[in-house]
Amino acid sequence: MIDPFAWIAGWIHETLLLPLLFSTGEMEWEDTSFMWALFAVYGVLQVVINYAICVPAERYFPLARWERRETVAMDVIYTLIARIGVFPLVTFFGFYWIQTAMNGWMTDHGYIPPTLESLFPALLGLPVLTFFIYAVVLDSADYWRHRFSHTFGWWYGLHALHHAQRQMTFWSDDRNHVLDDVITYMWFIGAGLLIGIPPLQFPLLVLTLRLVESFSHANTRISFGWLGERLLVSPQFHRAHHGLNAAGRNSCNYGAVFPWWDMLFRTADFRHDVVETGDARVPEALATGSWLAQQKGGLALSWRLLTRPRRRKVAAE
Ligand SMILES: [Zn+2]
Ligand SMILES: [Zn+2]
16 A cells, blocks of 8 residues: 655655755755655644644634734744754754664663663554554653742743634744744653663654643643543643743643643642633744744743743742
């Protein structure tokens, strides 16, 4: 059977990338450019799936209503850059390259590279369960990353860009400072290396987790029900994290996919009355500025919170 995604990636590769590589004399990148095209196609597929699920939810069961949606367009740009440009580069090439280098170094020095199956041999031959456990481990690592980004002032200065959005929609998931994105990917890659996720499964895991994350930002009143909300992060659960009065150090609901970590570490809040989102204490440029103004604003806020301990309390609490 022909894999339609490989076919589309092959077409992009042959009609766009190969002529470009040929004209610039960079033909040694031929195989690499095909893999980039393949994961970029997965990135596009992910945006299409998000769109197909979230747009009806936002249109037919909306929560907040706005006269104009002028700041949503910027979040669309963030999404396209993150999912089509950065995602394939980092989750496949970054992870693959680092894992190969690390495993090579460990084998040379007489160590065995870590894998989940070597820790729990019962998992051998159970790929679906292993994939699920990978997702649970990555999500628990992400809970702590997110919680720390609210604990340290300098880090919240960057993360505040994500919280500044008053018109939160499913597009807002990728609205992040580039430095915050770099830390997030390094964190994810570190966790993935520790449990020895195979390189082709890593991007698929990130794709799956990000699907739930996108939906959790949707502007919709759809509820998962009492039990459902305790199994998977819902739009209401994540909206409470983005609430106007919840941003900063005293937030709740840090989990991205499973609410279990919040329940375990007592940061869960299952209220349903949060409609308005944003962080009124951060500079307006973070909410409504251009892409560059938002990035510069995040960096400036981070620096301010790092170098002025007295003001850190005011802005990050
Ligand atoms: Zn946050
Ligand atoms: Zn969020």
